[in-house]
Amino acid sequence: xxxxxxxxxxxxxxxxxxxxxxxxxxxxxxxxxxxxxxxxxxxxxxxxxxxxxxxxxxxxxxxxxxxxxxxxxxxxxxxxxxxxxxxxxxxxxxxxxxxxxxxxxxxxxxxxxxxxxxxxxxxxxxxxxxxxxxxxxxxxxxxxxxxxxxxxxxxxxxxxxxxxxxxxxxxxxxxxxxxxxxxxxxxxxxxxxxxxxxxxxxxxxxxxxxxxxxxxxxxxxxxxxxxxxxxxxxxxxxxxxxxxxxxxxxxxxxxxxxxxxxxxxxxxxxxxxxxxxxxxxxxxxxxxxxxxxxxxxxxxxxxxxxxxxxxxxxxxxxxxxxxxxxxxxxxxxxxxxxxxxxxxxxxxxxxxxxxxxxxxxxxxxxxxxxxxxxxxx
Amino acid sequence: xxxxxxxxxxxxxxxxxxxxxxxxxxxxxxxxxxxxxxxxxxxxxxxxxxxxxxxxxxxxxxxxxxxxxxxxxxxxxxxxxxxxxxxxxxxxxxxxxxxxxxxxxxxxxxxxxxxxxxxxxxxxxxxxxxxxxxxxxxxxxxxxxxxxxxxxxxxxxxxxxxxxxxxxxxxxxxxxxxxxxxxxxxxxxxxxxxxxxxxxxxxxxxxxxxxxxxxxxxxxxxxxxxxxxxxxxxxxxxxxxxxxxxxxxxxxxxxxxxxxxxxxxxxxxxxxxxxxxxxxxxxxxxxxxxxxxxxxxxxxxxxxxxxxxxxxxxxxxxxxxxxxxxxxxxxxxxxxxxxxxxxxxxxxxxxxxxxxxxxxxxxxxxxxxxxxxxxxxxxxxxxxxxxxxxx
Numbered sequence: 001x002x003x004x005x006x007x008x009x010x011x012x013x014x015x016x017x018x019x020x021x022x023x024x025x026x027x028x029x030x031x032x033x034x035x036x037x038x039x040x041x042x043x044x045x046x047x048x049x050x051x052x053x054x055x056x057x058x059x060x061x062x063x064x065x066x067x068x069x070x071x072x073x074x075x076x077x078x079x080x081x082x083x084x085x086x087x088x089x090x091x092x093x094x095x096x097x098x099x100x101x102x103x104x105x106x107x108x109x110x111x112x113x114x115x116x117x118x119x120x121x122x123x124x125x126x127x128x129x130x131x132x133x134x135x136x137x138x139x140x141x142x143x144x145x146x147x148x149x150x151x152x153x154x155x156x157x158x159x160x161x162x163x164x165x166x167x168x169x170x171x172x173x174x175x176x177x178x179x180x181x182x183x184x185x186x187x188x189x190x191x192x193x194x195x196x197x198x199x200x201x202x203x204x205x206x207x208x209x210x211x212x213x214x215x216x217x218x219x220x221x222x223x224x225x226x227x228x229x230x231x232x233x234x235x236x237x238x239x240x241x242x243x244x245x246x247x248x249x250x251x252x253x254x255x256x257x258x259x260x261x262x263x264x265x266x267x268x269x270x271x272x273x274x275x276x277x278x279x280x281x282x283x284x285x286x287x288x289x290x291x292x293x294x295x296x297x298x299x300x301x302x303x304x305x306x307x308x309x310x311x312x313x314x315x316x317x318x319x320x321x322x323x324x325x326x327x328x329x330x331x332x333x334x335x336x337x338x339x340x341x342x343x344x345x346x347x348x349x350x351x352x353x354x355x356x357x358x359x360x361x362x363x364x365x366x367x368x369x370x371x372x373x374x375x376x377x
Numbered sequence: 378x379x380x381x382x383x384x385x386x387x388x389x390x391x392x393x394x395x396x397x398x399x400x401x402x403x404x405x406x407x408x409x410x411x412x413x414x415x416x417x418x419x420x421x422x423x424x425x426x427x428x429x430x431x432x433x434x435x436x437x438x439x440x441x442x443x444x445x446x447x448x449x450x451x452x453x454x455x456x457x458x459x460x461x462x463x464x465x466x467x468x469x470x471x472x473x474x475x476x477x478x479x480x481x482x483x484x485x486x487x488x489x490x491x492x493x494x495x496x497x498x499x500x501x502x503x504x505x506x507x508x509x510x511x512x513x514x515x516x517x518x519x520x521x522x523x524x525x526x527x528x529x530x531x532x533x534x535x536x537x538x539x540x541x542x543x544x545x546x547x548x549x550x551x552x553x554x555x556x557x558x559x560x561x562x563x564x565x566x567x568x569x570x571x572x573x574x575x576x577x578x579x580x581x582x583x584x585x586x587x588x589x590x591x592x593x594x595x596x597x598x599x600x601x602x603x604x605x606x607x608x609x610x611x612x613x614x615x616x617x618x619x620x621x622x623x624x625x626x627x628x629x630x631x632x633x634x635x636x637x638x639x640x641x642x643x644x645x646x647x648x649x650x651x652x653x654x655x656x657x658x659x660x661x662x663x664x665x666x667x668x669x670x671x672x673x674x675x676x677x678x679x680x681x682x683x684x685x686x687x688x689x690x691x692x693x694x695x696x697x698x699x700x701x702x703x704x705x706x707x708x709x710x711x712x713x714x715x716x717x718x719x720x721x722x723x724x725x726x727x728x729x730x731x732x733x734x735x736x737x738x739x740x741x742x743x744x745x746x747x748x749x750x751x752x753x754x755x756x757x758x759x760x761x762x763x764x765x766x767x768x
Contacts, residue, residue, distance in 0.1 A: 001379065001380065001381070001382050001383075001386070001449065001678055001682045002378055002379040002682060002683075003378055003678075003679045003682060003683060004378065004683060005378065006378075009378075069378050248766075252766045252767060252768055255768055256767065256768060266762075266768040269759075272758075272759075272762035272763075272766075272768040273755070273758045273759075273762065275762055275766055275768060276757075276758040276759075276761035276762045276766065277758070279695070279761055279765060279766060280695050280698060280699055280761070283676055283692045283695045284669070284672035284673065284676060284695070284699065285672070287672050287673075287675035287676040287678075287679055287692075288668070288671065288672045288675060290378070290675070290679070291380070291671075291675045293378070294378055294379065294380035295380065297378070297380070298380055298381075308668050308671065311665075311668055312668055312672055360661055360664055360665060361661070363664035363665075363667070363668065364657060364660040364661040364663070364664040365660070367640070367654070367660050367663045367664045367667065368640070368644055368654050368660070371637045371640075371641070372633050372634070372636070372637045372667075373633075373667050373668075373670070373671050375380075375671060375674060375675055375678070376380075376381070376382060376390075376678075
């Protein structure tokens with residue numbers, strides 16, 4: 001049982017932190033997210049140069065062969081500054097699916113250019129009327145004379161307008177399939193827009209667009225999608241921990257400097273007790289998130305650990321985000337000040353991958369299947 | 378980062394588990410599992426079994442029975458003990474006065490007290506709180522005035538847990554009423570409770586039990602060599618004592634065990650053939666508590682695995698706060714599961730209402746104490762705010 005980073009991991013963390021804190025202060029981030037594509041292509045290239053975009057992929061596929069712990073610590077650094085680059089979307093989710101399921105040709109065509117920063121793939125899965133199930137209904141795929149064609153609407157698709165390649169889930173006779181779609185082909189219409197937290201998403205309308213099955217055809221990918229989602233929840237847990245830590249730090253710094261009634265705000269116990277409760281929420285969420293990362297690293301089925309993380313992080317994100325704003329007062333309502341954007345992003349993170357009620361529902365459904373939960377078992 | 382215990386720690390855990398589940402009398406373990414009140418004899422017997430195997434005071438200095446274990450080993454020892462329903466060694470002896478005497482006491486005091494303290498030949502009571510000195514402990518007024526080779530003690534202590542069994546009591550007393558700071562005039566005194574002038578009076582609590590007492594001192598004469606360490610340094614020793622409770626501050630395993638028990642009961646068939654756990658609201662509450670308990674356990678492991686030497690991991694202050702909240706939440710869900718049967722708290726053995734349901738509400742009421750004792754949870758929030766967050 002060890003929750004500390006080794007020296008190589010520390011070096012990676014320091015390098016990523018150095019890059020991202022230099023790239024983003026609050027004002028610079030606002031500038032970047034107000035312009036298309038919503039992130040800094042220069043920072044993306046630097047991350048590629050550092051090897052970060054190929055971290056989880058095998059060296060044979062052009063990657064670094066690192067594990068979830070390394071990927072997680074990058075996500076934590078991203079969370080600390082709310083870096084808008086699509087690291088999780090491209091590397092963890094879409095890249096992860098290609099690495100899991102792709103043919104040798106697909107891996108060669110996608111993972112190497114993803115790792116060197118020249119190709120951004122994203123997963124198009126969420127559909128209007130859907131929630132967070134690993135199942136596609138509105139988009140269908142049919143094979144005709146050896147060609148698969150996809151029809152239907154995906155929305156919101158994170159970074160869907162900027163993406164160079166889409167991995168699309170679609171209902172097939174065999175269940176939910178996954179297809180690689182070149183977004184520039186006929187039958188793909190993309191309408192991009194900005195999100196409340198500065199992120200980017202798109203409506204992707206498919207009208208007989210040609211796609212290639214990811215890996216073997218005629219296989220139900222529901223379980224694979226669920227595992228990919230679980231992996232993303234666990235990595236995003238690290239991102240949320242980074243964001244919550246900074247939201248708390250920003251709040252405590254403000255309490256010790258802002259004066260009202262002639263004294264700094266930390267003289268008011270009504271405020272300091274609430275900050276103490278934020279710390280408790282953060283540390284409990286960090287414990288679960290770190291454990292889930294180790295479950296993922298062990299190669300065990302990550303789905304239960306992901307549900308536990310999703311619930312705890314979702315709850316802590318609400319608590320810390322809301323209190324960070326309240327303890328600041330009016331200043332935190334302004335777009336110019338940083339802390340409100342942390343709450344906004346934490347809210348977006350939760351709703352991308354299952355909110356706290358969704359995850360609690362999963363846990364409640366299986367609560368009778370075991371006596372106790374033993375993290376060391 | 379690594380999830381599994383090292384092979385050595387895993388073997389250690391197994392060794393502890395085997396000992397606790399095979400060497401401590403089953404009758405005592407059953408009583409703990411059924412949440413029955415233990416007799417003094419049962420508590421003493423259990424501690425002597427542990428002490429005979431060298432497992433009562435592993436955190437003491439080696440020459441007095443300590444084992445030199447890592448923080449993680451101490452954590453595993455404590456958790457396996459609770460999970461096996463073994464009553465932990467009496468905290469007043471092993472976590473409080475023992476380490477103070479071992480660290481600050483004279484050689485005479487060590488020789489005289491440490492072995493019988495470890496073996497529970499002496500049952501220690503704690504004399505810290507007073508009617509006007511609760512969270513503000515430094516305002517205590519019980520006085521000790523030097524008269525020749527003796528101290529003469531007058532005053533009143535309160536909330537003395539299990540004082541009815543106490544042979545000796547360790548007290549904070551005011552030895553210098555004129556000290557410039559009130560913390561500087563306090564000493565740490567060991568008092569034989571059979572001394573003339575000591576009176577113990579039980580306090581009945583809201584659960585109907587009498588586990589705490591008031592202790593009165595009227596001109597009690599205490600030999601001067603029973604003052605631990607230096608005169609007027611008692612506050613330092615008290616802070617050491619209170620900071621020494623890191624291991625076992627969050628009784629995760631017993632909370633986990635009680636939660637699993639409650640869940641098992643919620644899966645029993647009701648008269649209409651359904652079970653309570655089929656209620657999605659109750660199932661969600663169980664799932665929520667399980668997750669919180671897991672988060673607490675992992676935090677305790679983080680603290681234990683990553684505490685360097687005597688310096689606690691900053692997250693350790695979370696343990697008391699959240700640990701007691703969850704302890705309370707679990708006693709609460711037991712009442713919810715018992716439902717109308719929880720009203721039968723006065724029913725005798727032989728009632729159709731099972732024992733666990735009869736004690737559910739008294740236990741729930743009793744455990745409101747957990748967020749008050751050992752530094753109330755508001756004191757813990759103050760500590761987090763000032764020493765961790767710098768507020």
